[in-house]
Amino acid sequence: MALTEKDAQYVAELAHLELSGEELKKFLPQLDSILEYVQKLNELDTTQVDPMAQVTYPAAENPSLRADRTKKTFEQDEALANAPEKGAGSFKVPRVIERE
Amino acid sequence: MDLTSLTIDQIRDHLASRKATAVDVLEAHQERIRQRDKEVRAYLALCPERALAQARKVDRQVAAGEPLGPLAGVPMAVKDVILTRGIRTTCASRILENYLAPYDATAVERLEAAGAVIVGKTNCDEFAMGSSTENSGFFTTHNPVDLTRVPGGSSGGSAAAVAANLAAASLGSDTGGSIRQPAALCGIVGMMGTYGRVSRFGLVAFASSLDHIGPFGRSVRDVALVLETIAGRDPKDSTSAAVPVEGYQDALRRNARGVRVGVPTEYFKGLNPEIGDNLQKGIDLLAKEGCAVVPISLPHTDYAIACYYIICTAEASSNLARYDGVRYGFRSSEYADLRDMYQKTRDRGFGPEVKRRILLGTYVLSSGYYDAYYLKAQRVRTLIARDFVEAFDDVDVIVTPTSPIPAFKLGERVDDPLQMYLADIYTVTASLAGIPGISVPCGKTKGEPRLPVGMQIFAKHFDEARLLQVAHAFEKAGGFEIA
Numbered sequence: 110m111a112l113t114e115k116d117a118q119y120v121a122e123l124a125h126l127e128l129s130g131e132e133l134k135k136f137l138p139q140l141d142s143i144l145e146y147v148q149k150l151n152e153l154d155t156t157q158v159d160p161m162a163q164v165t166y167p168a169a170e171n172p173s174l175r176a177d178r179t180k181k182t183f184e185q186d187e188a189l190a191n192a193p194e195k196g197a198g199s200f201k202v203p204r205v206i207e208r209e
Numbered sequence: 210m211d212l213t214s215l216t217i218d219q220i221r222d223h224l225a226s227r228k229a230t231a232v233d234v235l236e237a238h239q240e241r242i243r244q245r246d247k248e249v250r251a252y253l254a255l256c257p258e259r260a261l262a263q264a265r266k267v268d269r270q271v272a273a274g275e276p277l278g279p280l281a282g283v284p285m286a287v288k289d290v291i292l293t294r295g296i297r298t299t300c301a302s303r304i305l306e307n308y309l310a311p312y313d314a315t316a317v318e319r320l321e322a323a324g325a326v327i328v329g330k331t332n333c334d335e336f337a338m339g340s341s342t343e344n345s346g347f348f349t350t351h352n353p354v355d356l357t358r359v360p361g362g363s364s365g366g367s368a369a370a371v372a373a374n375l376a377a378a379s380l381g382s383d384t385g386g387s388i389r390q391p392a393a394l395c396g397i398v399g400m401m402g403t404y405g406r407v408s409r410f411g412l413v414a415f416a417s418s419l420d421h422i423g424p425f426g427r428s429v430r431d432v433a434l435v436l437e438t439i440a441g442r443d444p445k446d447s448t449s450a451a452v453p454v455e456g457y458q459d460a461l462r463r464n465a466r467g468v469r470v471g472v473p474t475e476y477f478k479g480l481n482p483e484i485g486d487n488l489q490k491g492i493d494l495l496a497k498e499g500c501a502v503v504p505i506s507l508p509h510t511d512y513a514i515a516c517y518y519i520i521c522t523a524e525a526s527s528n529l530a531r532y533d534g535v536r537y538g539f540r541s542s543e544y545a546d547l548r549d550m551y552q553k554t555r556d557r558g559f560g561p562e563v564k565r566r567i568l569l570g571t572y573v574l575s576s577g578y579y580d581a582y583y584l585k586a587q588r589v590r591t592l593i594a595r596d597f598v599e600a601f602d603d604v605d606v607i608v609t610p611t612s613p614i615p616a617f618k619l620g621e622r623v624d625d626p627l628q629m630y631l632a633d634i635y636t637v638t639a640s641l642a643g644i645p646g647i648s649v650p651c652g653k654t655k656g657e658p659r660l661p662v663g664m665q666i667f668a669k670h671f672d673e674a675r676l677l678q679v680a681h682a683f684e685k686a687g688g689f690e691i692a
Contacts, residue, residue: 160587
């Protein structure tokens with residue numbers, strides 16, 4: 110097994126996932142077999158191949174640019190409507206900065 | 210005439226000739242949903258008020274003698290990863306269980322502007338991650354052809370709804386086959402346009418370089434009508450293409466004579482004979498219709514699954530970082546501090562397949578592994594896309610099986626994610642290359658129960674018209690009922 114429990118815990122932390130011991134036990138061999146399977150890409154020599162960073166079909170003109178004008182989108186209450194906790198026109202989160 | 214089995218054109222004719230109102234058509238579908246959806250379970254939620262208001266609007270247009278939209282009065286289902294204003298959009302995930310979208314997806318806006326009546330939101334694999342709809346955070350959808358089997362996925366609810374006449378057409382999303390595969394397993398038509406053909410604005414992001422919105426229907430013509438309505442440049446999606454949308458009506462009038470059909474050997478090697486026999490008959494039928502059948506090679510096909518599952522999980526891990534319990538969605542009620550809140554929220558809100566993919570994606574992007582996995586996959590993606598570009602020098606379309614297996618039993622494959630991934634082999638290639646693909650019915654398997662088989666057709670970038678031409682000619686020649 111190439112993927113260790115420590116690796117999986119580390120990745121879970123990066124991804125802000127809290128994994129129970131049971132989940133970890135289930136996922137570890139599954140992730141390991143998938144990672145082992147994808148090794149097959151190494152059969153291909155890709156030193157002369159550029160990565161495909163752009164899927165969009167090349168169009169005559171770049172369609173992704175638009176005029177930089179402000180426009181109205183959501184009212185504050187609409188933007189906050191789905192917030193799990195809110196107050197004073199803001200999203201509420203647990204304390205981030207401790208006071209000395 | 211049963212109003213739930215009509216084609217889009219027939220619905221328009223019924224309205225125009227006053228044989229039925231849009232409200233009649235809607236109510237017939239709602240009644241069928243009441244009876245049949247108890248066992249199929251295609252819908253996560255219905256939106257009767259919005260549907261009735263829209264049907265009445267269409268009926269007023271009829272009464273006033275106003276011109277009707279191309280989808281006037283057509284009851285449609287929308288996959289629950291596509292935003293509908295004021296109606297819950299959950300992505301079949303607990304983490305969005307109570308999410309009320311503040312706006313409509315562009316595709317939904319365009320459907321309603323064309324007169325379509327949105328009936329409800331359909332079940333799918335959580336965040337569109339899966340191939341059987343068994344990864345839904347809520348319940349499993351059953352294949353209307355055989356209720357003990359999966360409808361495919363991830364757009365299983367949208368496919369099942371159309372197959373069971375619980376909607377005349379529907380929208381799904383396709384990242385690695387999530388429209389084409391359930392269309393095949395349910396015995397209907399499902400299509401993914403070229404990447405950028407349909408605006409993704411309002412489609413909840415899974416893997417942004419691979420995601421598409423596309424239609425399901427019971428005929429090629431219905432699918433063409435829906436695609437034509439939703440396609441085209443949208444300033445709200447910077448990747449939507451400025452390439453003009455052809456009307457597909459001309460393409461549907463043409464036969465398939467002289468079209469060069471490529472058959473890639475890699476897609477037929479070791480293919481399950483149950484599927485292979487039907488495909489061969491389908492290809493023979495196209496030859497009989499005057500197509501030139503040409504054997505071709507797409508040499509990097511065997512690397513597509515590995516490439517796809519690195520890229521899609523990498524993109525997913527980044528896209529799903531937004532579910533943090535702050536701006537919308539579920540937040541865990543117990544936590545020690547901010548970090549703990551994120552972790553508990555995501556641990557309790559996401560199901561196992563979503564977590565697996567986030568973990569994989571985070572791993573392949575993490576320091577020390579990025580070059581070996583993600584960058585490598587991006588390079589292989591170039592090779593896979595190049596295979597298609599070269600093949601299309603010699604042929605107009607490419608014909609393949611859609612899925613290596615027919616609809617399988619519920620629960621049969623849930624414990625082995627890699628096996629589930631490997632079954633996406635014939636669909637992920639077009640997703641990686643960004644070309645359009647359609648799945649059409651190609652007869653049924655011989656054993657009992659007889660299960661639908663799908664034939665897939667690919668075309669060049671933005672050559673949807675050619676794709677629809679061949680698919681329609683195949684349908685007219687009796688290809689759907691072959692064997």
